[in-house]
Amino acid sequence: MCSTKGVQGGNCNRTACQKPNAIWYNVGTFKYYCRNCAIMIQRSANDYGIQCHEPPMVLFEGIFDPLDPRHELDRKNR
Numbered sequence: 657m658c659s660t661k662g663v664q665g666g667n668c669n670r671t672a673c674q675k676p677n678a679i680w681y682n683v684g685t686f687k688y689y690c691r692n693c694a695i696m697i698q699r700s701a702n703d704y705g706i707q708c709h710e711p712p713m714v715l716f717e718g719i720f721d722p723l724d725p726r727h728e729l730d731r732k733n734r
């Protein structure tokens with residue numbers, strides 16, 4: 657079977673999730689994720705940065721930016 661896991665607009669790259677409409681690009685893994693997983697992964701990166709006194713890695717650009725047009729896309733896809 658042809659997999660759409662992790663591709664833009666395909667299924668979330670997180671194995672435990674794999675929801676459709678993966679539109680959030682992770683610059684660390686070069687794969688696409690759904691909104692929930694993108695938020696979860698970015699939050700843990702932020703927490704790591706705080707713990708280690710480092711600037712947090714930006715894995716998902718725009719995930720915490722309410723003006724990012726992809727939030728609107730997620731609403732339509734729901």
Ligand SMILES: [Zn+2]
Nearest residue numbers: 668673690693
């Ligand atoms: Zn997901």
